[in-house]
Amino acid sequence: MTTSTFTSSAGASRILRSVWAAIKKIPPVYPLFFAIFISIGFLGQSYQTMPGILNFLRRAAPLAILAIGEMLVLATGGFDLSIGSIVTLVVLGSSKLLNNDPANAIPSILIMLGFGVLIGLINGTVVSYLKVPSFIATLGMLLLVKGGALYWVGGAPQGYLTDNWRFFGREYIENVPILGRFPVALLILIVIAAFSWFIFHRTNFGKQVLAIGDNVRASQLSGVRVRLVRTMAFVLSAVFAVIGGVLIGGYGGVNVTIGEGLEMQSIAACVVGGVMLTGGRGNVMNVVFGAFTMEAMFNLLNLLGLPKPYKDAVQGLIIIAAVAYIALSTRRKR
Amino acid sequence: MATITVSQNKWKQALGRLRIPPVYIFLVITFAVGGLLDQIFADGQIFTNPSIFMNMIVRSVALGIVAVGQTLVIIGASIDLSVAYTISITAVMSSFIMQGDPNNVPQAILIVFAIGAVIGLVNGLLITKLNVNAFIATLGTSLILKGIINGTFSNYTGSIPRSFEAFGYNQIGPIPISILVLLLVVFAGWFLLNRTKFGSHLYGVGGNNEVARLSGLRTDRVLIMAHIICSLTAVLTGLFIVSRLRSGAPWVGPDGIYDLESIATTVVGGTALSGGKGGVWGTLAGVLIFGVLDTVFNQLGVNPYLKTVLRGGIIVLAVASYTYRSKREAA
Numbered sequence: 001m002t003t004s005t006f007t008s009s010a011g012a013s014r015i016l017r018s019v020w021a022a023i024k025k026i027p028p029v030y031p032l033f034f035a036i037f038i039s040i041g042f043l044g045q046s047y048q049t050m051p052g053i054l055n056f057l058r059r060a061a062p063l064a065i066l067a068i069g070e071m072l073v074l075a076t077g078g079f080d081l082s083i084g085s086i087v088t089l090v091v092l093g094s095s096k097l098l099n100n101d102p103a104n105a106i107p108s109i110l111i112m113l114g115f116g117v118l119i120g121l122i123n124g125t126v127v128s129y130l131k132v133p134s135f136i137a138t139l140g141m142l143l144l145v146k147g148g149a150l151y152w153v154g155g156a157p158q159g160y161l162t163d164n165w166r167f168f169g170r171e172y173i174e175n176v177p178i179l180g181r182f183p184v185a186l187l188i189l190i191v192i193a194a195f196s197w198f199i200f201h202r203t204n205f206g207k208q209v210l211a212i213g214d215n216v217r218a219s220q221l222s223g224v225r226v227r228l229v230r231t232m233a234f235v236l237s238a239v240f241a242v243i244g245g246v247l248i249g250g251y252g253g254v255n256v257t258i259g260e261g262l263e264m265q266s267i268a269a270c271v272v273g274g275v276m277l278t279g280g281r282g283n284v285m286n287v288v289f290g291a292f293t294m295e296a297m298f299n300l301l302n303l304l305g306l307p308k309p310y311k312d313a314v315q316g317l318i319i320i321a322a323v324a325y326i327a328l329s330t331r332r333k334r
Numbered sequence: 335m336a337t338i339t340v341s342q343n344k345w346k347q348a349l350g351r352l353r354i355p356p357v358y359i360f361l362v363i364t365f366a367v368g369g370l371l372d373q374i375f376a377d378g379q380i381f382t383n384p385s386i387f388m389n390m391i392v393r394s395v396a397l398g399i400v401a402v403g404q405t406l407v408i409i410g411a412s413i414d415l416s417v418a419y420t421i422s423i424t425a426v427m428s429s430f431i432m433q434g435d436p437n438n439v440p441q442a443i444l445i446v447f448a449i450g451a452v453i454g455l456v457n458g459l460l461i462t463k464l465n466v467n468a469f470i471a472t473l474g475t476s477l478i479l480k481g482i483i484n485g486t487f488s489n490y491t492g493s494i495p496r497s498f499e500a501f502g503y504n505q506i507g508p509i510p511i512s513i514l515v516l517l518l519v520v521f522a523g524w525f526l527l528n529r530t531k532f533g534s535h536l537y538g539v540g541g542n543n544e545v546a547r548l549s550g551l552r553t554d555r556v557l558i559m560a561h562i563i564c565s566l567t568a569v570l571t572g573l574f575i576v577s578r579l580r581s582g583a584p585w586v587g588p589d590g591i592y593d594l595e596s597i598a599t600t601v602v603g604g605t606a607l608s609g610g611k612g613g614v615w616g617t618l619a620g621v622l623i624f625g626v627l628d629t630v631f632n633q634l635g636v637n638p639y640l641k642t643v644l645r646g647g648i649i650v651l652a653v654a655s656y657t658y659r660s661k662r663e664a665a
Contacts, residue, residue: 077665130654131664133607139594140650147642155639216663226663264473277467279665313481320466320474327465
C-alpha cells in the first residue's frame with residue numbers, strides 16, 4: 001500500500017518534472033509575445049476579433065520576412081545592414097519604373113528581384129572573397145543602395161505606386177472559410193516562412209549555415225563550401241528584403257524614408273527570437289514571433305497614446321530588457 | 335651592392351619601428367588622386383590654397399574625436415551605436431545651459447561630461463553585468479536617448495557665448511584650435527592604449543575575454559571604462575559641433591551618421607571588429623580619408639546622392655585593400 005502510493009507520487013512528480021522541463025524548453029519569445037499581445041487585446045477592442053488579429057499579422061508580415069532573411073545572415077556570424085535601404089530602393093525605384101502605368105507592375109517587381117539577387121551577390125562576394133567584415137561590407141552597401149536609389153529618382157518619389165503593384169501589400173483574399181478576408185501579405189509570409197523553415201531546418205544548407213556561424217574553420221575543414229553558403233545567405237537576405245519592400249510599399253505608399261532603420265528593427269526582432277549575433281543559432285518560427293513581438297510592442301505603445309519620441313525610448317528599454325532576460329535565462333540553463 | 339641592401343634594410347627597420355599603419359598609403363593615394371582631379375576638373379585649390387587644406391582637416395575633427403573613443407571600444411571587442419545621440423544630447427544641453435552667457439560655460443561643460451559618463455557607464459553595465467550583446471545594448475540606449483531628446487527639444491535651443499566659439503573657429507598661429515584638440519585626443523588615445531596598464535588590459539579583453547578573465551583581469555571594469563571613455567569623446571565631439579553651429583539641435587548627431595561612420599573609419603584604419611587589434615593612428619588616417627573625400631567632392635560639385643554612393647564604395651574598397659590577402663574567412 002505504502003509502496004504503491006510512494007511509486008505513484010514519484011510518478012506524479014516525474015510527470016510534473018517532465019512537464020516543467022517541457023515548459024522550460026519553450027523559447028522566451030512566446031510568453032513575451034502573448035503577454036504583449038494579450039495586453040493590446042485589453043486596450044484595443046479590434047484585437048479581440050479575427051479581422052483585427054489578421055490585420056495585425058498583415059502589418060507584421062514585412063518585418064517578419066525581413067527578419068527571416070536577416071536571421072540567415074546572422075546565423076552565419078555576419079550582419080546585413082543593407083536591407084533597410086533595399087526597401088527604400090524597391091519603393092522609390094518601382095515608383096519610377098511604373099511610370100504610372102499598371103502594365104509595368106510585374107516587370108518592375110521582377111527587375112527589383114533582380115536587383116536583390118545582384119546586391120546579395122555583391123555583398124556575399126565582398127565578404128567571402130575580399131574578406132571585408134560583413135558589418136562594413138553591408139554598411140557600404142547601405143550607403144551605395146540608398147544613395148543610388150535617391151540619385152536614380154532625383155531625390156523625390158517619381159509618380160505613385162499603381163493599385164496592382166500594391167495588391168500584395170494591402171489587398172485581401174475574399175471569402176476564405178472561417179477566417180473571412182485573408183490578407184495577401186500574410187499568405188506571402190506563410191509561404192516564405194515555410195520555404196525558409198524547410199531550407200533552414202531540413203536541408204544541408206541550413207546545417208551548413210549554422211556550422212559556419214559556430215566555427216568557420218571547423219566547417220571549412222569538414223568540407224563546407226563556406227563562401228558559397230555565405231553568399232547564398234546574403235542573396236536570400238537581399239531577395240527577402242525586396243519582397244518585404246514590395247509589401248511595405250504596398251501598404252504604406254511612396255516615401256523617401258520608408259526603409260530607414262528597418263535593418264536595426266530586423267536585427268532586434270532576430271535577437272528577441274533567440275538568435276545570437278555571434279552566429280550558430282537560429283530558428284525560423286522563433287524569429288517570426290520575434291518580429292510579431294516587435295510589431296505588438298509598437299501597437300502597444302500606440303494604444304497607450306505615447307507621443308512618437310517616447311515610443312522610441314520605451315522601444316529601446318523593451319529591447320534591452322527582452323534581450324537581457326533572454327541572455328540571463330540562457331546562461332542559467334548552462 | 336651589399337651595402338645598399340644593408341642600408342635598405344636599415345630603412346625598412348626604421349620604418350618598421352615607426353609602425354605606420356598601411357592605411358596611410360591609402361590616405362596619400364586618396365589625397366593625390368583627389369588633388370589631381372581637382373587640378374583637372376576644378377580650380378585646383380586643394381594643392382594651392384592652405385586654408386582649403388586646413389579646412390579639410392577641420393572637417394575631420396568632429397568625426398575624429400569620437401572615432402578615437404569608438405576605436406577603444408572596438409579594440410575591447412565591443413561596439414557603441416549610441417554615440418550619435420550622445421553627441422546630440424551634448425550639443426543641445428550645452429547650448430541650453432549656456433544661454434549665451436559666458437559665466438555658464440564651466441557648469442555646462444561639467445554637466446554634459448557627467449551625462450556622457452553616465453551613458454557610458456550604463457552601456458558598460460548592460461554589456462558586462464546583464465550580458466546584453468553590445469550591438470543591441472547600445473542600440474537600445476541610442477533609442478532611449480533619441481526618445482528623451484526628441485521629446486524634450488524640437489529645434490535649435492539656446493545659444494553659446496562668443497567666447498566658446500573659440501573652440502570651433504579660433505587659431506593658434508596658423509593652426510586651428512580644433513585640430514590641436516583632435517591631435518591631443520588621438521595622442522591621449524595612443525598613450526592610453528600603449529603606455530598604460532588599462533591599454534594592455536583592453537587589448538587582452540578584446541583578444542580573448544575568457545583568457546583575460548582567467549588570468550586575473552577584471553574584464554568587466556576594463557570594458558566599462560572603455561565605454562565611459564568612448565561616451566566622453568562623443569561629448570567632446572558634441573561640444574565641438576555646438577561651437578561651430580553656435581546652437582544645438584537634436585538632429586546634429588544622427589544627421590552626421592556619427593555612429594556608423596565612426597565604426598567605419600575605425601575599421602578602415604585597421605582595427606579589427608573582432609577586437610584585440612588596432613590603434614588610434616590608423617583611425618586618424620581613416621578619418622582624414624573621409625575629410626579629403628568630402629573636400630574633393632565639394633570642390634568637384636558632386637551630386638549629394640552620388641557622394642553617398644561613392645562614400646559607400648570607398649569604405650568597402652579601403653577595407654578590402656588590406657583584408658583581401660587575409661587567409662582567414664571574414665564574418
